[in-house]
Amino acid sequence: MAQLAVENVTLTFGGVAALSGVSLAVERGELVSIIGPNGAGKTSLLNVISGFYHPKQGRILFEGEEITHLSPHAITQRGIARAFQNIELFSGLTVLENLMLARHTHLRYGLLQAGLFYGRALAEEVRNRRLVEEVIDFMELEPYRKALVGNLPYGVRKRVEVARALALSPKLLLLDEPMAGMTLEEKEDMVRFILEIRARGTTVILIEHDLGVVMDISDRVYVLDFGQVIAEGRPEEVAKNPRVQEAYMGVEA
Amino acid sequence: MRNPWAQTGNYRTRYEQDASIFATHRELVSLLLFLGFLLVLPQFLSRTQVFILDLILVYSIAVLGLNITTGYAGLINIGQAAFMGVGAYTAALLAPAGLPFYLVLPAAGLTGAFFGYLVGIPSLRVKHLYLAMATLAFQVVFEWTVGHLPLLNQGGAMPLPRVSLLGYEVGFRNHYHFWYYVSFAVLVLLALFFRNLLRTKYGRALVAVRDNDRAADAMGMDPGRTKLFAFALGAFYAGVAGALYAYLSRAVVIEDYTFAVSIKLLAMAIVGGLGTLVGSFLGPAFLELLDVNMEALSNLIKALGFSVAGVDVASALRPLAFGLVIVLFLVFEPRGLYNWWRVVRSYFRTWPFRY
Known part of the structure; x- marks a missing residue:
């Protein structure tokens, strides 16, 4: 059984669907990346998993327990930790x-x-x-x-x-663009840290824009576009997928 | 082995040592010496002078509480005087019933904390100015309710009985000295309690909800509960301060716990340095001493018979100085007197060396 199972999750803001029918399954100890163009719903997905947003439909299971409607602190207490994209530290400490x-x-x-x-x-x-x-x-x-x-x-x-x-x-670590805006050296350090975290047995879900990094270190990749999963699989399979190429590079004339 | 008395830096080699409050022996000893000085000080002062010190001590307790809610947890509270009032009226009801003051004080604190908890509930939903409005509402409701309750003499004076401790009768002559020592002991205890909280999860949680309550949520703590805790704890301190103020002035009247007093407490917290422990003592001391000196100055002016076009310059002097000081601090030293204290302390930490 998957450690984390997101089943058919739909999240809407007013009439706009940020996520529609997204499903994913992450096994214990995996390093799974989520990629996609800006506004594809990657961060929304992490927000749903970590309890900051509650989906309109669908459910989320963590180690067999439903966590769909739990508050963020309750989800954290169950072993899901999250690093924010826009640094959200306690600056006075x-x-x-x-x-x-x-x-x-x-x-x-x-x-x-x-x-x-x-x-x-x-x-x-x-x-x-x-x-x-x-x-x-x-x-x-x-x-x-x-x-x-x-x-x-x-x-x-x-x-x-x-x-x-x-x-x-944490048992499951959610990383939201941990390398955004970093220098090459800092990125290499961060990749080293992530690989080491995974090697110690923590499951990692990574959102990242640097496709080079994603293709190098991920076990599996999910591709989101307009709130839907358009491809899923091993990095090299995903890279060949025509729908992914279309989402990233546009339709050929 | 290095001599701990000559220590100018950080010799810590264990995490246990790193959890200590004082960096060096000299810091601890200078604090103890200062506390000793405060213990003997009233013996050399007149009753009216000790009364000023009493006020500083009692307001320090209330400002410390305000610093917990507003300074550390970032929840604006402009009703701290009402929480003091809750404590004061608790004392006015319990003390005549024969309860000794050392039980009345914690009871007043707990009543304050209970009301703090209730008033804190809007903080689960609203922030910043809107929360300030909620605390202001409590202040107004408090004044209105007291003014209409026959039980509380509709805001009129409710006398408190004389107290005695272990056969020691407190009368007219030793009243201010007695309450000086009681307030001093209570302040030291409550300050130490909060200083200890600051090095544990409770203190860190307060700052966490102030800086970023979203991230606090992601840390596994319930930000809502932490905010309620901040309100309750801050109001506990106010409740104790209110009861002390009631004993000190021998009676409870609504005028001592009005909105103007709340603003005064907030001003003390800002002048001292919002979100600092030491500022909770510096602010009240500075503003109270300023007030006394301005009063002396205005009496002097009155005695000289100086007036401009029939305007009473003297009586305008006190509010004028109060307002001016606050404006000057906000403009030139928004971090308050604490910042000056910090500079002095870091100089002496390495003294006689420069760094």
């Missing part, structure tokens, strides 16, 4: 605090214990700090640990965004 926020639901102590900083509070903070430090280490963010996120350059903030999603210890 440090990198460390941003990542510690991802551990929010894992920190088990009460208000009184926190206010008196007694009992489990310190031990829990330290235990989760260790996990966060592993992510910092992994994403090579050591120099920025105590820097305010708002003051960091764009490329680093993108990396913090992915790191924060990783700090949630």
Whole structure:
């Protein structure tokens, strides 16, 4: 059974259909990319999966449980993490605090214990700090640990965004254009991180415009156009698909 | 082993140490020395001078609460005085029934928190100015309700009984000194409580919903619950402050908890530095001392018999100075007095070295 199953999902805004009858299935440990022209509905699809939008029709199953109408935090608690396309970090907090926020639901102590900083509070903070430090280490963010996120350059903030999603210890990671606007070097780093995340057993759904990257690293690719899946398959199959070529390069005269 | 007293930087090697509040021994000791100074200070002051300090302490508690809701969680609250009033009237009802003040204070806080929770409910839907309107509505409803309730003497004075602690009777002579020490202890406890919260998930969650509640949602926390928590906690502090204010002024009257007081609290928070702990003490201290000095100055002017075309210059001086200070701070130092404090502190952190 697929880890994530999106079944026949339709999402409309007023009369405009952002998604119409989209289905996809992602197996545990896969790296699946979603591509398509601007406005094809890629980000809408991620928003539906992560609970920011609720579809008009269809349903979404994660590990056999229906999550279609759950709120974003309930979906996050079930193991789906998301890195946003337009960086949505907490700019008034440090990198460390941003990542510690991802551990929010894992920190088990009460208000009184926190206010008196007694009992489990310190031990829990330290235990989760260790996990966060592993992510910092992994994403090579050591120099920025105590820097305010708002003051960091764009490329680093993108990396913090992915790191924060990783700090949630997700089973499924949704990455929305993690490489947009990056330099070639930063892109190569990011690809390395994504491959490493996948190698550690986390399922990854990636939205990306750089087709070179997508074709190189994906197990399977879904192509969206005008809110519909127009092709699905291994990268080399998708690249040959005439409908995909049409969507990307237009109809031949 | 390096000498911890000569420490000018960060020697931390374990995560446990990194969770501590004070960077160096010197910071901790200078705070303790300052607290010790505040403990002996009233012994050298007259009753009226101690009364000013009492006001600063009580307002600091209310401003601290306001900073939690508005400064840290970013939820504009222009009804903080009404939450103080809720605490004050709780005290006015419970204290005559014979409840000792050390139980009245937490009870007033909890009543405040309950109303804070209720008023916070619109924050689940509306933001910014619209939320400010909701808190303003609470302020208006509070004043109207008190003004019409016979139970609360329709806003007229409700006296509070004299208190005693372990056989120590508080009378006319030691009244202000007694409440100085009570307010001081309460402020230190509540400030420490919040400072601790700031290094745990509760404090981080407040800032998270302020900076980006969409992302907070994606972190697995319920932003709505966090906002209600921010309102309840901020109103708890206001409730405690209101009860202290009631004891301090020996009676509860509606005039002490009006909209103008809410604005004054907000001004204190801004002058101190919105969203900072230290600013919660600097703001009230600065504005209260300014007020006292302006009063002295206007009395001096009155004594000189100076007036322009029949206008009473002296009595205009206090509101004028209040307004001017706020405008000057908003223009020249929007980060408040806290920013000056930050500069001084970072200088002394590495002293005697430059960096």
